[in-house]
Amino acid sequence: MSGQAKSTVTLDLDGVLIQNPFGSYVVPTVLGHLERSARLAGRERAAAHRELRGAISAEWQRRMDRRDFVAAYHWDEIYGVVAEAYGVSGLPDVTRLVEEGSAQGHVHALPGAHQALHLLRERGLRTVALTNGYRRYQWPVLEALGLAPLFDDLESPEAHGYAKPQPELFHAVGEVLAHVGDTLEHDVLGANLAGVRAVWVVPELPGPDPVVAGEALANPDFSTFFGEMQDRAIYLRHHPEATAALLTPWVAVRNVLDGARAIVEQLT
Ligand SMILES: [Mg+2]
DSSP: TTSSOOOOEOOOTTTTTTESSSSIIHHHHHHHHHHHHHGTOOOHHHHHHHHHHHHHHHHHHHHHHHHTTTTOOOOOHHHHHHHHHHOOOOOOOOOHHHHHHHHTOOEOTTTHHHHHHHHHHHTOEEEEOOOOOOHHHHHHHHHTTTTTGOSSSEEOOHHOOTTTOOOOHHHTOOOOEEEEEEEEIIIIHHHHHHHHHEEEOOTTOSSSEEEEEGGGGGGGHHHHHHHHHTTOOOGGGGGGTOGGGGGGGGESSSSHHHHHHHHHHOOO
């Protein structure tokens, strides 16, 4: 590829390279503030948290239902709406909570994360994080895990006004060789809509092979598994544009390192 512009590989973050701190730190900390609401006085803590989680989820759902896929990832705003409804003020800044959670070990790199990024970069490829998580919630995690220096850039919805699977977010990156992601209806659908090869990371991948590609994607064992995974695709109802063909990846792999190997072996 000498003399040409470097080719770019885009990579999803959550479920591919990182475990973020929302589940074990950010959300529990936010709930700890919201539970002080006078509306919840006298309630069992577990019941209060259940109700609050329901309210957060309902606000996220409203945003998804109106197809405002960018606002659906604005967690300061979503928690803020719930705090207002419950008459609670002084909610902590989510970026600060992400930084605290990352510093306190509520994050980890997923198997093969560092090796995959090193491999792609050693082959002269640009690596760009392409995530529906806002930059201010994602970059601190990459820094805490030592992954930030292995990226050329990060593209996220708030900067462009589009979220995966909207192809405009992929187009914002420019020419992309392949996209690696774990969510069928965000990563595979989005990549296919954008005309980019989709590398689907699926830890439950059946069979002995690290990579399933081409005709093997159509064999009965894989298609049964693939059908089950589509049934579990929780965002699919928001994307009526998803056909079977648009949900079919270029290759399916068990982890990001196998995905990076497939890319360097077959595309470079
Ligand atoms: Mg993901």
